[in-house]
Amino acid sequence: MSKVKSSNLGYPRIGEKREWKKALEQFWAGKLDKESFLKEMEEIRLTTLQKQKEKGIDIIPVGDFSLYDHVLDTAVMFGLVPNRFEYSGGNVSLETYFDIARGTKGAVASEMTKWFNTNYHYIVPELDTVVPSLVENRPLQFYREAKQKLNIDGKPVILGPVTFVKLSKGFRESNFTSVVNQFVPLYSEILQELENEGVEWVQMDEPILATTITKEELNLVVDVYQKLNEAAPKLKVILQTYFDSIDDYETVISLPVKGIGLDFVHDQGQNLAALKKFGFPKDKVLAAGVIDGRNIWRADLNEKSSLLAEIEEVVSRARLIVQGSSSLLHVPVTVRSEETMNEVLKNALSFADEKLAEIVLLTKGVWDGKETIQEEIAVSSKAIQALNESSSRNNNQVRNAIHQLHTYRAERETPFKVRKQVQEEAYSLPLLPTTTIGSFPQTQEVRKQRLNWRKGELTDREYEEYIKAEIKKWIDIQEELGLDVFVHGEFERTDMVEYFGEKLAGFQFTKFGWVQSYGSRCVKPPLIYGDVSFQAPMTVEETVYAQSLTTKPVKGMLTGPITILNWSFVRDDIPRYDVANQIALALRKEVEILEENGIRMIQVDEPAIREGLPLKRKNWESYLNAAVYAFKLATSSVRNDTQIHTHMCYSNFKEIINAIEALDADVISIETSRSHGELINAFEDKTYDKGIGLGVYDIHSPRVPKLEEMTRNIDRALQVLDPKLFWINPDCGLKTRGMEESVAALEVMVKAAELAREKLLLKKG
Template identity: 45%
Template sequence: MQTSVIGFPRVGELRELKFATEKFFKGLVSEQELEALAKDIRKKQWLKMQEKEVDFIPSNDFSFYDNFLDAAVLFNIIPERYRELSLSPLEKYFAMARGYKGPAGDVKALAMKKWFNTNYHYMVAEISDKDEISLVGDKPFKEYEEAKALGVETKPVVIGPFTLLKLLRYTEKKTEKDFLQQAVSAYKAYVEKFVSLGAKWLAFDEAYLVRDLDKEDLALFIALYQEILSVKGETKVLLQTYFGDVRDAFESILALPFDGIGLDFLEGKETKNLVAKGFPKDKLLFAGLVNGKNIWRNHYEKTIEQVKDLEAKGISVVLGTSCSLLHVPYTLEGENKLSAEVKRHFSFAVEKLSELLDLKKVLSGKAESSVLEENKALFASVRPNSEDKAVKERCAAITDADYTRLPAFSEREKIQKEEFKLPLFPTTTIGSFPQSADVRQNRNAFKKGEKTKEEYVAFNREKIAEWVKIQEDLDLDVLVHGEFERNDMVEYFGELLSGFLFTEKAWVQSYGTRCVKPPIIWGDVRRLSAMTVEWSTYAQSLTKRPMKGMLTGPVTILNWSFPREDISIAESTKQIALAIRDEVLDLEKNGIKIIQVDEAALREKLPLRKSDWYSEYLDWAIPAFRLVHSGCQANTQIHTHMCYSEFTDIIPAIDNMDADVISFEASRSDLQILDSLRENHFRTEVGPGVYDIHSPRVPSVEEIKEALEKMLKKIEKEKLWVNPDCGLKTRGREETLASLKNLVQAAKELRNEYC
């Protein structure tokens, strides 16, 4: 029995890469110092996997920002606006990821989207008609030789040519077909270089194969690999897929001379049936049976049964992770506040290496009997404090009427126009303001017991008052309290609900240097008491302008947590929806008339195949949101916000959420969502983001006006709101003030023109 890992967390055990990269952005460390740290992180990970007897250890899974961006740079897919910058190659790379404004020029960042059905974001590389795909980089080769020097033979991984071509953004007339031969030549050169280096295995990650594919897609896939594989010589090639099954492409994959095929047996609901129809005896099956996306222990008995079933069919199996371990925290070792009884149910990236080793030994007949018995006892036990009978009964009592808000949207819209009397193009922000060092220090001091609750609350009230005054001075129309009491939009609520557990250091990369610490849904969920009412009502008492109550929606709380595996995610989301509903009604009762329930991650668990969208997800996710606000009065305005996903193809479902106002990320996608809004006769009032908050750039008044004028060609002026594309917690104070000043000025100038 051999084992394989697709990828490993790259930010380091204690987020070393994050902090060093942010220092590099500020000029506090040099490129050489940053590169040295990255080399040390890679070394530790390779040796850790070698220690755990992983047979197929990945290299080139490391990235300073994003693997898709790495592949674009490797293959010369760099838009001209970045090439022209007088910066070092690494600085240009970061300019593509974050944008740049300085002595060398002024450029926006590339678009950023969710990576398939995960909370990880990738950079959408662009290619123009005059660009040429060719092998120009050396990162994979340097890292392979770096590992070799340590005595570690690795399996270099790279985004495959099919996924690369399908996910590129084509900015002019040419499409993926026009770049076919260039991609073939570039990837052939890539393979030939590794052949010359003596690499034993190469892995091409082709996640796009788990989507719906048509005949043209399959023809493209076959045309690419028929030529690329012709130069592999003695080097073996693994086609690696994940996040689903490859039902459309399975026969095409088998017909090509791959030496190994990696399939996801956890999210791939058809994978077992596909393999049962026949799998070549001359190929290795890399079976993804250790979950790379969730943190619960592997059920050894079930996994062993699946492997033995495959081997009984004459299939040569390599046991592996279902996807990269990038999507789980680094290790449980630093989680000192969780009890041993609780921790024994979990497995992070390092622990999953141990699980692979356990399973390898059991399947090879080398493990002690206690290994399997202890795991069996774990799954036979009942987790303490995980069941709440009252929550289950309340969920069971929900009726169809609980999902419907009355009166209908068209009538509510008229009532709310009269209620709030907002000007044309009302201005607002998404919710959070900069989490400056003093804000974080206040929260940390309170958590450590160094500040009393009274001192903690007093500080936050001062901050709220300061930023309410700032918003009034800026002349924003609808205000927010700033969320200074919140560490994270999901973790904050999870800490105030029953059924959640929290870690100290279980950080997971979301994008670039942004890491999140997802809560763990341990059991049934209920609201214990009001969570935001005190902050919102205090903020409202400071101003006559409308103050938004700020909540996170049930689907996002579920999707940005590690979910239970003992009940369905639909049932778990329903429990959370009831808890958020209680908070919405409490806010309304206490005079908060505009309430924003963010569903930033609505699309995250959307099945990758369109045929499964409604039956497996939208049919319960959309009603869960409606359940949250269906009890509100007509003159209470419900907002929601969504960011960094492709929403154009689910616009009808989003409209069916029956919110009153929806704000979208739009700045990094060049407002592509607007066409879909118009085509689908989107009724909800809408605020497409007018500038990118994930970049340090300050947009000019003219730039924002230009974006708004584009919007007005597709959106009725009475329905258009003006806002940034996301919350401002990660931005600095000065750039925030400058950006919002320009936003308000742009809205006012446009308002004058249209009035």
């Protein structure tokens, strides 16, 4: 009988100490030549493969590594380079690859958006100008590398054709089937070459099957995989789904593939229920995702062993693969590096390396019997129990507040129309007021001073004086630029979530708990491990100081409850929405203190609302209702003349426009630059009657936009939006940009606003 196997779906790219990020940024800065850069990347890639081998993983993924983004990798494998990058065919050069992702002085970068409901961003492939062709077989290259250099018979990981096209742009939905069919021969060629190479396992990722798809799309999946099976019938293809359950279970398990990968963590029990009800084909393997690939809590091995036992009642051990629920791309590398963390919390954590160990251990338990891992089960249970019984998870004051939510007002005192009149009198802003989203460049010097302060080489007073000097410098710059509403710049903040988590009870931060967000941008999500509560004012000192330097309004800047929730690793012992409301109540106190100290514009950013949408449309309403409630719980206690702003970025908002309106924010700013104004279409069908700023230029690219570009974006927006409600701003904060390019871009933005005002006045006259 074949032994039950352990497998992994993907591993973090960034290295234990972000070696990947450092090499990328050195290469971009010209400090690392191409050959040295590629050598460093190879070393990181091989190190991660060797680690998985040493951990005892039987089926190791290859090709999941990327120099930037795996969706972009798939696009360039098919020669999908937008015309503006002057690609002439053949293998896509490294320079062109990065140009697509980051833009050039003469070409706008491709759009970037969220990977399903995660905080990872992918580069959106553009299919409207290029006919796809297979210019390189990346999966084969990575397979050969692992085989030749490490003697690892790896499992190539490929983004499946239906998901790839579904995540792309540049075609009509009515043409979806024909576009997918363009790629089928190319995928067939990839699989044929892998089969000829002697590859045993291939992981074909089709997470789109965990979303709500149409009957026609499901039929297309059946047709596509029939053709792929005919092209390479000897390959053991695992059709891999993750992030949720599959609705069309019977059809999916009947597909002509050798294995089906299902998520048994984020499926709300639906995959398990379907497995028990409909069974599983005897000619296929089930790749059971039982270890959480997206959160960082230690697995309850007793519970997971019981889950596998239930699965084994339907699927024999010989046809079972034990694995994570998804790629481990979404978690940090190893808990081992967290040497100073509280032991109770540390013992309850599991990052990528620890999850590999859990997978191997559970595989042993299935094959040799649960009794053989009883000692490890007892250790995991004890660690989890210790955290659950800690005082941090048993704050009666917080628990009582959640039980008494009905006593808190979660609606503004008056409708927006009334508030708008009051605010117009209070602020006297010009038509099309200009502002920025919040942060200004975090230069190397700013980061250095913060590090010196954290290391004790700078006193608290010295650091505060330095931050004040930076604030004053940028208040002066904003005065010179002629902006209408200022921000203080957020120089005291490392990350928009981390900063608040450090000041609220119930949060813990790691030293090396980095995960990739987009490109070389890595973030350290906080761990919400206990009950969240307000401790002391978090933003008041810096904001009030900035306001004292100018007669222009300065916005108080907060991160909203749903973004803090979605950008954190959240405890899983209580309902997720209870955690959101705990955060909202803490932010509510901060909002009230800002108002008491004379700050009358307060921006509560919610860039992550859209990304938190459940993959199933049937679950959207309950999520959006909870998100809107948490935002309003945090912001509704202020007076009519206090203007609440919010910001969202990089998402398709058309489907949630009603929820955006329900937030009842006085002003909302939304990214629209990379999507080339497509977001504006949402407002052609839906009248939006509150203040709104559609980002007029892309801050994620280092290029300074031209006046004509910004003017075009403004003019397009004003075709569907009321000029009296329209604000002009960049699409996101300027934290990652340099000072010179930021000032230059803002100068262009202010000029574009002035020209737009002149046009409106001429039209009115």
